[in-house]
Amino acid sequence: MISTDPQDPDDLLSQRAGQRLRDTAAQPTRTYVLHPALKSANARRLPEHGLAEAVALAAALPELDIRGAEVVRLSRTSPATLIGSGKVEDLKTRFKADEIELVLVDGTVSPVQQRNLEKEWGVKLLDRTSLILEIFADRARTREGVLQVELAALSYQRTRLVRAWTHLERQRGGFGFVGGPGETQLEADRRAIDDQVIRLKRQLDKVVKTRELHRASRRKVPFPLVALVGYTNAGKSTLFNRMTGAEVLAKDMLFATLDPTMRGITLPAPDGGAGRKIIASDTVGFISDLPTQLVAAFRATLEEVLEADLILHVRDISHPETAEQAQDVAEILTSLGVKPAVPVLEVWNKLDLVDPAARAALALGATGRDRVFPVSALTGEGVPTLLDAISLVFDEAKTDQTLILPFAEGRKRAWLHQEGVVMAEVEAEDGYHLTLRWTARQEKRFRDL
CATH class of the missing domain: 3.40.50.300 (P-loop containing nucleotide triphosphate hydrolases)
Structure with missing residues (x-):
């Protein structure tokens, strides 16, 4: 079950061990979706469409019960909690009333922001990357897919390790009082993850070689x-x-x-x-x-x-x-x-x-x-x-041809690249020297431009 206690050591252990956070209880996890939107950002998309996509992502996991969703408009981001203190308090009251167990933030949340928000709200928090990793882990069926998801999850978790275990610093290294402090739990976690990543990469290398053999076989056909x-x-x-x-x-x-x-x-x-x-x-x-x-x-x-x-x-x-x-x-x-x-x-x-x-x-x-x-x-x-x-x-048969295009013919050059017929291009004093591979139909269209 997804822990609602941000300080739960078992939950921290499961993250460091690369285990997926999954609600195994009979009841779905009560979930709320937030889409942070900076007012000053020149985003290509409307925040409402971004929120709709985030809700669709959450709906891809059947064990999540989505109780609400909203766009959180920000004038600036807070280094400690991502969103302002007033909004944090407002959401805390709402989450407590609705008994929310999991909050999904459709964006990047730093380890410090995640830890502070989990402590303040008393919920588990996942950002966009974590959610997509959860979905991939839920869907992967082949051995290759499982390995790829596990490798991605470990690579991500390594960046999320924070100094929350300083009380578990190991005994002083060396002999007597001369040696410095021994390996911290944080360092041990990183080393364990690195070892696991190396093991997974070796297994995936075998998959890549097998896939390349299949490609080589297909090339012969x-x-x-x-x-x-x-x-x-x-x-x-x-x-x-x-x-x-x-x-x-x-x-x-x-x-x-x-x-x-x-x-x-x-x-x-x-x-x-x-x-x-x-x-x-x-x-x-x-x-x-x-x-x-x-x-x-x-x-x-x-x-x-x-x-x-x-x-x-x-x-x-x-x-x-x-x-x-x-x-x-x-x-x-x-x-x-x-x-x-x-x-x-x-x-x-x-x-x-x-x-x-x-x-x-x-x-x-x-x-x-x-x-x-x-x-x-x-x-x-x-x-x-x-x-x-x-x-x-x-x-359609394709032929190779070399063409010199003056610098003033920018529109024609753009069309050639758009058609995907440019194999090589070199700039010279008299213009662009292009090596093309195209069909007679494409050449005719080019001449008609």
Whole structure:
């Protein structure tokens, strides 16, 4: 059970031992969600949308009973308690009246702030990273997934160790009164975590080698790899099931998919028969402020995206912040090192949730953009057109060409990068020297710019 006593040594021990904080009692844990919002911050998103996402994250854990949620607007953050003393006291009264056991703060909370708030409120507190780690730990099914989550959790917990155990400092080191103080409990905890991290990394290295062997085997087979990426709950698994006939778990829930799944697909041919065969890969969803520990731990899984011959960027086009979500995905793909030459098709999913007037506007917006495909993975609308486009990407022959582009042709250079056809680029006195790999269709469009 999640302890409500911030000084409970058993709770501290469980954190240091890398055990997940999980409520095993029959009754769900009464939970309250807070979304801190700095008034001076130039955030891309509305605080209300951030709060809604935080509540959806909390709802992904069935053992949490969400009793309330609110945006806490801050003029500045308090180093000791994150939020002001008046708000801390107000929330304390509310939490006591509602018998709240767990508070989720949708943001970064320092170890000192966490300790002070837990002591003041008499509850357990988790920040955004802790919550996402909890969800990942709850969902991981394969051995690789479990190892990755455990590694991410230990890496995170190591940064949360605070000097709360000074009374457990060990006996003086050395002999007599000459030696200095011995190893503190804090140092012992760090050493234990470091040892466990090394052990997990060794086990994951074996997984990486096995996965690389699988990739090497796939390279020998002339089947292109198509990776589905996108924000969490964008409908990737539903689209994956629709395309492949698989039965991957697909729920209206954040992070329903953690473990990657691959299936073969035979694309339709223009004459209605069987066409090219490809391999589709369903991947873990991205999210804003994705913990760096998770990105590092799941890199072996996400490397499937780096190996892809084509990326389908699945967007929930019905979401009010779909553009912001798309930007988050693009930033994560860039941080992973996705090659600019890999073509990307945008899949505007969940058309079934868009009202008719907005749907007409979406169709108009997609017109003339040969890399945008409005679909409904749930009903199948638009999916045949998408499959035809995927087939066309691999059917078109590509040629290598060197091009010198004057510095004044910035718009054309931007278009080439957007199309992902630039293999190399060097700046010289007479302009940009570009090495391109493109199709005849792309070359024609470029000449028409």
